[in-house]
Amino acid sequence: MRRLFVLIAAGIAAHAPAALEPDWPVRLALFQGGPEIQAFERAGELLVRPDDLRVLGLSVRLDGASAEVARGEVRVRAPLHPRTGKLAIEPLAQALGLELRRPTVQAPQAALLATVSRVFADANGFGFESSHPVQIRSFRLQDPSRLVIDLKGAKLGASASLELAPGTRAAQHQPDTVRLVLETDREVRGGLPETAQGGSWMLANPDEVSSEPVPPPTATEQPPAPPLPTVGPLLATRSTPTEQTFELRLPPDWTTKCRIERAAPDRLVLRVPAAQWVPPEAPLPALRSIETESDGVSLQIALNMERPMGVRSVVERNLLRFTLVRPDVGDGKLAGKVVVVDAGHGGSDPGARSLGGKVLEKDLNLAMALEIANQLTRSGADVILTRASDVFLPLRERSEIANRSNAAFFISVHVNSNRVSNSRSGTMVFHHKTDPIGQLLADCIQREIGKTSGLPNLGTWSDGRIYASGFAVLRYAKMPAVLLELGFINHATDLRRIQTEDFRKKVASAVVKGLRVFLGDGQQEGR
Numbered sequence: 001m002r003r004l005f006v007l008i009a010a011g012i013a014a015h016a017p018a019a020l021e022p023d024w025p026v027r028l029a030l031f032q033g034g035p036e037i038q039a040f041e042r043a044g045e046l047l048v049r050p051d052d053l054r055v056l057g058l059s060v061r062l063d064g065a066s067a068e069v070a071r072g073e074v075r076v077r078a079p080l081h082p083r084t085g086k087l088a089i090e091p092l093a094q095a096l097g098l099e100l101r102r103p104t105v106q107a108p109q110a111a112l113l114a115t116v117s118r119v120f121a122d123a124n125g126f127g128f129e130s131s132h133p134v135q136i137r138s139f140r141l142q143d144p145s146r147l148v149i150d151l152k153g154a155k156l157g158a159s160a161s162l163e164l165a166p167g168t169r170a171a172q173h174q175p176d177t178v179r180l181v182l183e184t185d186r187e188v189r190g191g192l193p194e195t196a197q198g199g200s201w202m203l204a205n206p207d208e209v210s211s212e213p214v215p216p217p218t219a220t221e222q223p224p225a226p227p228l229p230t231v232g233p234l235l236a237t238r239s240t241p242t243e244q245t246f247e248l249r250l251p252p253d254w255t256t257k258c259r260i261e262r263a264a265p266d267r268l269v270l271r272v273p274a275a276q277w278v279p280p281e282a283p284l285p286a287l288r289s290i291e292t293e294s295d296g297v298s299l300q301i302a303l304n305m306e307r308p309m310g311v312r313s314v315v316e317r318n319l320l321r322f323t324l325v326r327p328d329v330g331d332g333k334l335a336g337k338v339v340v341v342d343a344g345h346g347g348s349d350p351g352a353r354s355l356g357g358k359v360l361e362k363d364l365n366l367a368m369a370l371e372i373a374n375q376l377t378r379s380g381a382d383v384i385l386t387r388a389s390d391v392f393l394p395l396r397e398r399s400e401i402a403n404r405s406n407a408a409f410f411i412s413v414h415v416n417s418n419r420v421s422n423s424r425s426g427t428m429v430f431h432h433k434t435d436p437i438g439q440l441l442a443d444c445i446q447r448e449i450g451k452t453s454g455l456p457n458l459g460t461w462s463d464g465r466i467y468a469s470g471f472a473v474l475r476y477a478k479m480p481a482v483l484l485e486l487g488f489i490n491h492a493t494d495l496r497r498i499q500t501e502d503f504r505k506k507v508a509s510a511v512v513k514g515l516r517v518f519l520g521d522g523q524q525e526g527r
């Protein structure tokens, strides 16, 4: 009887997730229907075993009392529960730009949802931007005739930008679904992918029938299904002095499931679902080695490059095509290179302000820029400051100073601010759009800042995520250019830290190190 009683109690608890038992199990999925792990509920908090997060496509590194969890370029450090070694998922998800949907009686499975930051639509097309891939489902409704696009596993961000022309609308339709509706008879040109992390699509002209050609069956399709699909071989195709293109053959429809991540300036990781790796027959140009690792759920293919390189990739039907871009680094030494250091704002433009309004961003930027200039000069670089005092300078002039002096690098120094005070903390580095060299430089520098600044590492960001045309100073600069956001001026902890000499010294030396890694001068420090 005792056993029966326990079972009943368990049954009740499953539908009323109050903390009847410590560590009550809950299923947790990466979006509804996505890969799933076991989470545990305790006193209203959802906990997970850090190792399980890998199933959700997050990379995890444990060290002592904490774990470093990363998805793409965003990295977060989180403390482990001292006794159980588990992690609280909610703050972690937030930091990664994911939203936790808690289990309810109707939907007992918890889910992590991508944040949709932008939705746009007009009579000719539509698109969206999201923090992580979402599932896309589309269908038609009549009277009036309208096209419905559901983004599943998605939450419309609180500050999402909605650019919707008349006859189009977007809203959170269900707790895990953002719905976009277009009043139109037209269909999507080329069709929609099953999953995407944002994108834009045009509508077909009314007279176009279907522009999507049906792929002919190919001879490579084998009737008896192998136990695991194969990935590879990796082939080197086009080669120029500065670029090396590769093609990786994937099973059909896997291109959206394949991600390229930068694990280090000279190491890329391709992640695909569980598969059998077909190794290349001969060594490949631009690569030192390839390592693969399989955990039964996913296959990771690490490409160790000859040196830090930028990467550009496109996916086609069953092909991942990517190009490694070699930066032009001259003699590979920092000494003798012209580096333009730009202290953001100045004069009549104070930039962001602290909570009480006493501390101005322009002053923090200048103090920081002077220290960066100081350390770069000591490393032998020729430094030009766009401003060395509290004066106003137009945005375009800042980049033109770098263009006129034929600088090797342009580094703009800023301190961040956001709408809600004390809500966000950490450093990030912006690059222009999808420029592979800017991305690489941003990664080299942010990786070093993240190691020493004492503030959370918020990773590298494309300026296209903030403005469609990016930041003016990065857009006009003709050389590798980055914009540093060194903590949040409206976060008390950040502000205290930013104002210390120790912070300035550590960030400045991280910038020097990052440039050296980019140049291949002191590359061992990149990892």
Ligand SMILES: [Zn+2]
Residues within 6 Å of the ligand: 344, 345, 351, 352, 361, 414, 415
């Ligand atoms: Zn600023």
